[in-house]
Amino acid sequence: MKRFSRRRVLVLLVLTSVLLITFNNTSNAVVGDLRTGFGYVFRPFRGAAKVVTRPVRNMWRGITHYDDLERQNLALRDQLARQAGNAAAAEAFVQEHNELLKLQQLPIGPNISTVTAQVIGGSPRGDQQTVEINQGSRRGVRVGMPVVNGSGLVGKVTEVFADGAIVRLITDPQFVISVRVTCAAFVPGVIAPPTTTTTTTIPIPTNANGEVVITDPTTPPSSTTTTTVFSVFTAPESVVPIASTGSTSGTRCDRETGSIRGRGRSDPPQVGLLNDDSLSRAILVNDQVLTAGGTDSLAPPNLPVGRVSRIILRKGDAPIVEVKPNADLAHLNFVEVLLYLPVSEVGG
């Protein structure tokens, strides 16, 4: 080592690193295998470190989250006191709420199994937006599978171990998936406010031959049925241009496809739309962004991703749409891995 001059060491270092980066770009499989192998070797070290550092982590949580816990505790006590006053109403509400929750299940699709996992670790470095989950290849988790929580798409699996996996979040700059933007109300699985109708049925007395028999002029007995109907909310199609220069030929609720790309922790992901046509200009803030699906897509169609938070119009080019993810990525706990593979891979 001492034979080399300082400048030579620097040149050697840069060249070797550049060689590794080139190697990474040309042959991902080898690097992937290397990472997986190292993951297996390194796992016991991590396990030991987790056990050893647990008291420090607990202490840190105690210091940093004490105020939050106290606030939450007070809010919960308050909530409990309010709910105790009208237990009967709460029971009815819970029943209705549960029914709504069932109906509002994410449109995952009937043939897609899921594996429930818990988030057990965060990003090891600030420039990477990943989480670690506690389910892996033993439960059928594979690289590329989409990960969701109750709010929508969270990310996709990028690395798998026997009992764990790394999930790249949708805010990571390397996360890309095809999506479609659709108007806020036109979302599969979103239920319209229930409509209650009251029907009063007056039975008409008939004889054995089916002839109407008038027996008494007094009011006949009647029965009243109250029906609550939940129906899929469909907004009326309307023309809503967002810019004065925009064409008015586009219609709301038409799908607009593109690809969503993460931009790091502090900047919201962006959707680059595929074409610059009139439909693009019909996109509004708060419109829904859903996965597009398709034979090559890593996620099934219609998974909610987020809502349009900002639209950047560009002259002569398709607009850029900023998306606020539905899922609270900073506070993930339980997630579900969809055991979904694109049609193209299943066929192969």
Add this chain to the structure above:
Amino acid sequence: MLYVLRQSWLRLTAVALVILAIQTTLCAEMKPFGETVDLMLLGVAATGVVGGSQSGALAGFVFGIAFDLVLVTPFGMSPLVYGLVGFAAGYTQSLTFQPTWYLTSGFVAAASALGVFGLAVVQQIVGPRAPIESSIVQTAFVVGIVNGIFAPIAMPIQRWCLGLKRVIV
């Protein structure tokens, strides 16, 4: 076992693995001011400050390879940046004679902050094109401060790794 650890290479790798284990567990959860602390940079910068440019660059390369094996960022990015950080930290050794502990801590802090900016710049070149976030200044500041605080602990460890004795005049 102890004989094996006498070799500085192996000691450096062992320490890199230990720091990596702490980085991926403790630092992934403990986020002062919302920023992830980079203890790998601390190890690299401390090696550079106590061992000079060549040792710093070598440590940076080893630490970078180890870190890239658990990250999903482009492979080779961390060895490049960490190697340069180690080299730069080691360069400070030639600028001062018998620096005080707080001066060396300052060097470690500065080198760590430089590393955060370096990672962002290199990611622009080799990784996906994402805008450099405005919060990077805060990240660099927090990483620099935390690494500067822990530098007096890290430097004797890295000195042991390299088999160096502290010279007291």
